[in-house]
Structure formats: C-alpha cells, structure tokens
Amino acid sequence: MKKLLFLIWALAASWAGFANDNRFSFNSGNWETGTTKPVVENYLGQESLYLERGHVLYSNQEMQDGILEVDIAPDPARGMAGIVFRHDGKNNYEELYIRQGKSGQPDAVQYTPVFNGSSSWQLYAEHQAKHVFRPNEWIHLKIEVQGTLARVYLDHSDIPSMVISNLRQGSKSGKFGLWTLNGARFSNFRFTPLDPTTAPTGSIVPDVAANVVKSWQVSPSFLVQDVQVEKWPKLHQLTWETLPTDAQGLLNIAQYRSKREAEAFERNTDDMVWVKLELQSDKEQVKKLYFEYSNKAHLLLNGAPVFFGDNSFRAKNGMYRGEIDKQLRTNAVYLPLKKGQNTILVALASRANGWGLMARFEDMNGISIK
Template identity: 75%
Template structure:
C-alpha cells in the first residue's frame, strides 16, 4: 500500500439515535487513506466523502465481529466500491463490494479475500450475486460479520443478498474501512461491535473430490519478463516450498507469494511461480489430469512443453471473466508418463484478479505423488 496520509472526515450521524440503538459510532474520526482525489461534499442530498480510487482505513478502532454499514453512490459507468474489514495492516483483508455498472448481472455483488494486496475474485465465483441497482440513488450496504460467517444486505432489506460461510481470513480481528476502484461517494458509515463469544460455528465441507491434488511444490516468484517459461528452468536456482490446498482443493498462490505490484489491477506487474508435482509411475502410461488455473499456465512434463493456456480477464473477449471451474469439468491434460520418476512443472503467472491452481487425476492406478 502506498504511503498513508491522515485526515479528518466529519460524518453526519445522530449521536443520540446511535446511542439509543446501542451502536458504536463517531461524529468525526481519524482515517488513513492511500487514495486519490479525496474531498468532502454534498451528494444526492447527503454529506459525503468522494474518493476517486484507493482505500480508507479507520485508525481509532478495530473489529473482530461486528456490523458495518455505509451508503454508497459509485460512479455509474465502471464504479466499484465497498467495505474492507479485518485488515492486518499488511495488505491482507476481506473485501465486499458492489459493481453498479454490472447491475442485473451475476457479478453485481462480490466478495473476495485479498492476500498480499492481490484481489482473487476469479478464484471465488461462488461468492457473487446478481443484484439490480437503481441509478442515481444511494445504495445501502450492510455486512454482518460473526466468526467466519458474513451476511450481506442491500438497501435495508431483511433478506441477505449474499451469505459467505467461510471468510478466507478466518475470525481474526483487524481494521475496517472503505474502498473504491473507479470513484464513489460514501455517507453514513456505522460500525456496531458484536461479542465474538456469540459467533456461530459455520460448517464448510472438507470432502475433497476423489484423487484431488492436496499439495503442490511452489518456487519463489519471478517477473515473467525475466523468464522463458517454455524452456526447462534451472532447478538449482529454484527454492521449493510444499504448500497445501484449501478445503476445495484450490491453492491460492497470492496467499503465500507477493507480486511486485498488486494493487493497480490490469497495470500490475506480471508475476509467475514455478509449480511442481513429482509422480512415480509403475509403467509407461498416459494419465488424465483435470486442471484449472489463473491466469496463464505453461505445462512441461519431464522437460517437454505440452500445454499453454490463458484464462486472464477479457483474454478471449470483452465479457470473458476468467473464473476457474472448481468442479474441474472443463479442462484436462493428458500426461505422458514414463516408468519411474516424473516431474510436472507449471509456469503459473498472473497480472490481476486471481493467481491459483487446482487439479485432480481421473484415477491414481499405477501412480503416486512423491
């Protein structure tokens, strides 16, 4: 995150009304911003803060569990804006936001965890919701957070617009604030703390698909421009770390590796890691590996390139989102294995929106992962 500057923003909130509702609120507070073109002004009849781009973090309190609310008026074209919470000060946090330009589409409301500054929404398409926003009106966003569970409400509805049963950063506390990509007005921000002891227990399935890969070896990161991914890498220069997948079989690389520039979206640096899987085969054979990745992947088997694919946002057309298929139904590799040891290498690169890999074998007959 860029160097922070601190300013005071006076929020117009009725202290008496908030106290009667038992909410923690503030009439003014210290905020830290890394954003652009910040100004306080009247908008749609309400006192508001306009932020062109970036983040605002409230400095005088942290939250573990609680209710966050704000009125948002994004810029109508490509406006994306929302709430960030459980921010650890090191660019790891939860993010829930609305996309007014996507009104009526399946991704109008989104959740993504942010690891090391990298948004990962292409890896979590299950946390999106089709919503319709009225143009030229305030959108009320409310997030109820307890433990690893978050419920998202829009425009004072009692019915959740989205339920997230497994917040990826778990239940730890952190700072909270606001975020926008292409400009938004914010008004009437409220925070109500909740007792963490009352947090419900959420159940997330840990039943991986049969023959799912549950660990990968991952190298240190490189800039793509410094590597020729189609060629055999110098293995002696690579430092391997064995990393586990999550409960769905996904390995989010950004959780463990940092990009050189992660917060400028399509203007980010193009970073890559080598991902390795070592197999032992009892004979020469071909094995089918169902395979998903984001954004780009070069695959080598025993030094020979067999595949290249590009799932980047808009790589195939202007509406291509590049989301991965966690059911592993749409892509497969046929791996030519020799008897004995085999090395599968993937040059996995990402510029923005997701950096991950997952796979499962059709069957494991005659092979084992070393």
C-alpha cells in the same frame, strides 16, 4: 454525583468520532487516507465522503465480529465500491463490493479475499450475487460478520443477497473501512460490534472431488520477462516450499507470494512462479489430469511442454471473465507418464484478478504423489 458526571464524560469520550446510532463522522480525523485524497461533501441530501480510488481505514477501532453498514453512490457506469474489513494494516484483508454498472447481472455483488495486495475474484466466483440497483439513489450495503461467516444485505432487505461461509482471512481481528476503484460516495457509515463468543463454529465447505491435488511445491516469484518459461528450469538452482491447498483444493499463490505491483489491475507487473508435482508411476501409462488456473499456465512433463493456456480477464473477448471452475469439469490434459519418477512443472503467471491453480487426476490407479 461527581462519579456519575465522570462516567457520562468517559462514555462520551469513548464514542468520539461517532454520530448518533453508531454512525462514524467523516470529519472526525480518525480516518487513515494514505495517498488517497477523500473529500467530504453533500450529495443526494446526505453528508458524504467522495473517494476517487483506493481505500480509507478507520484508525481508532478494530473489529473481529460485527455489523458494518454504509450508503453508497458509485459511478453508475464503472463504479466498484464497498467495504474492507479484518484489514491487517498492510496488504491483507477481506473485500466486499457492489458494481452498479452490473445491475441485474450475476456479478453485481462480489466478495474476494485480498492477499499481499492482490485481489483474487477470479478464484472465488462462487461468492457473487445478482442485484438490481435503483438509479440515482443511495445503495445500502450491510455486512454481518461472525467468525468465518458473513451475511450480505442490500437496500435494507431482511433476506441476505449473499452468504459467505468461509471467509478466507479467518476470524482474526483487524481494521475496517471503505474502498472504491473508479469513484464513489459513501454516507452513514456504521459499525456495531458483536460478541465473538456467539459466532458460529466451523465453516460450510463444498465437497471436494476425489483425487484432488492437496499440496504443491512452489518456487520464489519472478518477473515474467526474466524467465524463459518454455525452457526447463535448472531445478537445482530453485528453492521449493511445499504449500497446502485450501479445503476445496485451490492453491491461491498470492497468499504466499507477493507481486511487484498488485493494486493497479491490468497495469500490474506480470509475475510468475514455478509449481512442481512429483509422481511415481508403476508402469508406462497415460493419465488424465483436470486442471484449472489463473492467469496463464505452461505445463511441462519431464521437461517436455504439454500444455499452454491463457485464462486472463478479457483474454478471449471483451466479456470473458476468466473465472476458474472449481468443479474441474472444463480443462484437461493427457500426461504420458513413464515408469518410475515423473515431474510436472507449471509456469504459472499472473497480472491481475487471480493467481492460483487446482487439479485432480481422473484416477490414481498405479500412481502416487511423492
């Protein structure tokens, strides 16, 4: 009898902080709030946690695979709110959120990995979904995570609104919690662990176009105001690190370089890196290079500027999103190559929402990448 009572007590203790059916209490004291100041209050008939900005993490448990659920009431005009998971306790995590003000539009639901504190949604436009939100009601968000696969469900539907087949943080364990940009209330937060051994193997990645550049040499990062990007840098004074692209050919700079300020969005610092590609050409010729980037890019060939573009959020008008086209169909530059060695340099700058590039040659006849 004593053993039975001890077992019951142990089980109860292990679930401290939970309410019924795996719900987490916001009054448990198990939430890491940092500089944010959440408020527990009643809203639309439910106990809720109000966050003005930032995220809170649950401190007593980590997840590798599992089901995360929460009811959300974001600011109806500007609200962006959702769940973070596989958080390393620093600045690297997965982020999934809803945008009530975008109800009925293709980007009402968004996923982005966050590397070194930088959100990169402009680089992952394929992970967005349309949804119509009912006004003045709780929005139910559910994420089922297994390995590098995630399924996203809204408002108790059995049909996923979005399937993410290659989570960019991999299948590591990490913390989980809640996030908002412009104010939101959260209620009925739940976590149900899943057995990692049942996770699907491998990721489904779209086919990569031929002749895509698969690695680049990248310098340390600089503040833009410290660099005259129109001028040829002193290459011997720079150090270079060869970095691979992902399976689609995208190099997300934020995965490898930190910005001075990354979490204030349009109030961030302007940071840049030099990106280098060295080519060998067997003759003088002109090659067409399809090129995508975020946010701003100066491209130089053998010291001469040949391209500048600004793909920043709202750079062209108030509705311009600045997402890159991973099919590499929209931007191209013609490169007058000389016989022998040629050096392509890109001054790639970012303020917010994405810091990356990808490129492919129309053909590789007579050229090779060193």
